[in-house]
Amino acid sequence: MDKYILAVGCSYTIGHDNVNNPIMTTLKHYELDSWPSWLGKLTNRTCVNYGKNGAGSFYMANKVYELVEKYKDKDFVVMVMWSGLHRYDMIKNDRWIHSGQKQFDFFKKKYIIYLYDNLNAYYHTILNMLNVQNFLKQKNIKYLFLTHRDILSEFYQKHEKVSYLEECIDWDNFYFHDGFKGCMEWCVENDFKLNESNHPYIEGYRKYAEHLYDVFNGKLL
Numbered sequence: 001m002d003k004y005i006l007a008v009g010c011s012y013t014i015g016h017d018n019v020n021n022p023i024m025t026t027l028k029h030y031e032l033d034s035w036p037s038w039l040g041k042l043t044n045r046t047c048v049n050y051g052k053n054g055a056g057s058f059y060m061a062n063k064v065y066e067l068v069e070k071y072k073d074k075d076f077v078v079m080v081m082w083s084g085l086h087r088y089d090m091i092k093n094d095r096w097i098h099s100g101q102k103q104f105d106f107f108k109k110k111y112i113i114y115l116y117d118n119l120n121a122y123y124h125t126i127l128n129m130l131n132v133q134n135f136l137k138q139k140n141i142k143y144l145f146l147t148h149r150d151i152l153s154e155f156y157q158k159h160e161k162v163s164y165l166e167e168c169i170d171w172d173n174f175y176f177h178d179g180f181k182g183c184m185e186w187c188v189e190n191d192f193k194l195n196e197s198n199h200p201y202i203e204g205y206r207k208y209a210e211h212l213y214d215v216f217n218g219k220l221l
Contacts, residue, residue: 003045004074005221006067007036008060009081012148012183013051015205033202035183036079038209043221045077054101056087057128064132068141077220078136078143081183082129085121085151119162122155126165133170144220145174147182156180175215183208 007013015034040047048071050063060080068078088099129145136143157163177186187194192204200208213221 002074003043004071004076005036005040005043005045005047006064006071006076006078007034007047007049007051007081008063008067008079009051009146010055010060010083010087010148011051011053011199012083013081014049014053015051015202033205035205035209035212038206039079039212039221042209042213043217045221048076051081052096052098054087054098055083055096056089056098057082057085057125059089059096059098061128061132065135068136068139076141078141079146080132080143081146081148082125082151083148085118085125085155086116088121118155119159122159123162123165125151126162126169130165130168133173137170142220143173144216147174147176147180149182149184150180151182153180175212186211 013034013036015037034047034049034051036049036051037047039045048067050067052059052063060082064078064080086099090097133143133145155162157166176182177189181189183200184194184198186208187200187204190207192200192207194200194204
């Protein structure tokens with residue numbers, strides 16, 4: 001039976017903005033230079049990459065639910081690289097709208113005026129993480145959570161209203177680099193430069209995938 005990596009995240013997951021990977025290329029081309037695809041090659045798994053530029057945690061959660069249903073008869077592991085807390089997603093007319101995408105600047109402006117709040121953004125992110133975690137555990141599905149950069153240390157254990165949710169998170173199923181650091185910090189601290197949009201080049205994605213392989217081969221993959 002074929003084995004799969006079902007990857008969900010933002011531009012860091014799709015491999016957006018590295019030198020040979022311009023914005024308007026197809027999803028198939030994106031996959032060639034992304035960390036999930038390199039990891040798939042290392043583990044002999046087919047990578048199904050549903051990263052999306054500017055996507056937030058609500059989109060990611062729903063995409064996990066859809067992929068699990070679609071691949072329910074396959075052998076797969078789910079990998080989610082959570083993104084910025086202030087990325088707000090919604091569905092309108094059966095279409096995803098993301099405050100993190102330039103084409104939806106009108107939506108972002110309304111979000112900033114009426115909904116922008118650090119605690120609210122952190123609360124919703126933790127809640128989406130918890131919902132996906134419980135969904136996958138209930139179905140006994142192997143998974144790994146990561147972050148594109150440190151999105152948690154500024155808020156973790158600093159808000160009583162969210163503390164009970166933090167205690168429900170299985171932090172053992174997250175992979176962080178030194179504290180709450182993510183892919184961005186790992187690349188920088190291992191001398192893999194970022195481009196002008198603060199995304200790794202191809203070599204950074206590849207080396208990050210090799211690092212994950214060294215850490216999780218035989219345990220998760």
